[in-house]
Amino acid sequence: MSLRLEAALDARDVAVSLSLDHGETLAVLGPNGAGKSTVLGMLAGLVRPDRGSATLGDDVLFDLPASWRPPHRRGVALLAQDALLFPHLTVRHNVAFGPRSSGATRSEAGAIADEWLRRTATDAFADRRPAQLSGGQAQRVAIARALAAEPSLLLLDEPLSALDVAVAADVRGMLADVLADRTTVLVTHDALDAYLLADRVAVMHDGRVVEEGPTRRVLERPRHPFTAELSGLTLVRGVRTPDGMRADDGMLLPGEPVDPVEQGAPVLAAVRPSAVRLARPDAGTIAATVTALEPQADLVRVRTDRLDALVPPADVADLRLRVGAHVALGVPPSAVTLYPA
Ligand SMILES: Nc1ncnc2c1ncn2[C@@H]1O[C@H](COP(=O)(O)OP(=O)(O)OP(=O)(O)O)[C@@H](O)[C@H]1O
The missing domain is CATH 2.40.50.100 (RNA polymerase II/Efflux pump adaptor protein, barrel-sandwich hybrid domain)
Incomplete structure (x- = not known):
């Protein structure tokens, strides 16, 4: 579903305007403190802007001050740097949690979970608990859990930055498969993530989007010194x-x-x-x-x-x-x- 966001939060000096077509992945790049996580928070419903609006397809996520949809009613999944799995549930139950919460029967939720475990290559440890997983395995399971809930919008906040280089490459490859045709906003510091995963990039600096456009055009013909440095x-x-x-x-x-x-x-x-x-x-x-x-x-x-x-x-x-x-x-x-x- 297409995404439009135009919002400002004065206390953090963040004022952004972003848009994304259905099925596209947008990489949001920028230095520490640029406002990237704040943008994800606004879309997820965790950070309330002072003014502005956001729509996802025909759904209004917020239109301030009139409306504000709570996080669990947005159809948005946010995946952070750390996997944050439910520690007391097995991998399979973690992944089945979303479908179960939205009304699927136990066996329907189990079938959806099995499909995502397969697609994220985590089926081999379906019966383990999160404490028994490596960082890369846990992040794969977190991706499976986020996608099993069939979000209309997927938000990824530096999903590879806690992983070592070899594991990150592996998970990046898997993400490239599962993000195809899925509306996604990906926050990253890494130009390689943008090249391999994103159709478009938005570069943020000091709370503003300083350039935005198709990935290769922005990274190969930068207009801002920070973008050039990233490339x-x-x-x-x-x-x-x-x-x-x-x-x-x-x-x-x-x-x-x-x-x-x-x-x-x-x-x-x-x-x-x-x-x-x-x-x-x-x-x-x-x-x-x-x-x-x-x-x-x-x-x-x-x-x-x-x-x-x-x-x-x-x-x-x-x-x-x-x-x-x-x-x-x-x-x-x-x-x-x-x-x-
Ligand atoms: N919970 C918070 N309360 C108040 N100010 C915050 C909070 N989180 C971030 N900020 C401020 O908002 C601005 C944008 O921060 P934000 O975390 O969105 O940037 P970022 O681009 O995600 O940075 P990083 O790459 O370091 O995660 C910064 O000035 C930061 O200090």
Whole structure:
């Protein structure tokens, strides 16, 4: 069911407008304190905004001050970072709980539970209690329990962040299957979650949605520095030149805009650090100063006052890079995505 939300909560300085079509997954990305959980709370009915409204299909979740539907009458399931299963019930009974509460007979609820246990690959431990599950198993069961209740809207608050990397990948794969065609809002810090699970993303910063749109467009052509950081890109503002762009600080970058832009018109460039080359200060075109060195997998992210570069540790040693060192950057056109500002 399609979702529309427009609401504000002054005490948290959160004011948002979001919409989502039926069956789509929206990833809400943003730094700590951006307001992501507050948005989920408003939709779940746990946080009451000062004003605004939300609709899910034809249902009005709230339209303040006139109406406010309580959480259990919204058809919304919220899944938090921790699984929060009922500790005294078996896995199967945890999953059957939702259908039972909404009137299914014991055997109907059992059949629904078995189907979701199968789809989430948790049927092997159906008779265990939550205390006997690993974190990844418990999170799978929590997903099964949420979906067995057949919510019209599924809300996921960083469902993978408490899991270690290998388990998170496994659960992410399962989520990709069960979220298809299901209206879902997913809060995450991780661009990979957005790429693999979401049709659209909304990026929040300081209580506002700063950009919103189809996942790849937003993450590959960011308009806000935080979005660029999430995607691992460097965002540069400037104006269009015959060969590319001139940045606000005078730096010239090569490239062809993805959409037509007139000469002199404002453009943005998203630069891939892995394609930026580093050289000794006298050997390249763009002079820069190193501001930070951050290990990333088998490479080092060299942050500079101009662009970032992602290079092997040996390059860092050969060029004697340290914070404050001068370096030259080489930027091939393939490193740059240019688009209208
Ligand atoms: N229960 C609460 N009472 C009062 N203020 C709160 C409460 N929870 C969050 N806030 C404030 O509301 C703002 C938004 O917080 P929120 O938890 O929604 O952000 P978030 O994007 O989910 O952050 P995180 O990624 O750290 O979970 C912050 O300024 C926060 O301090």
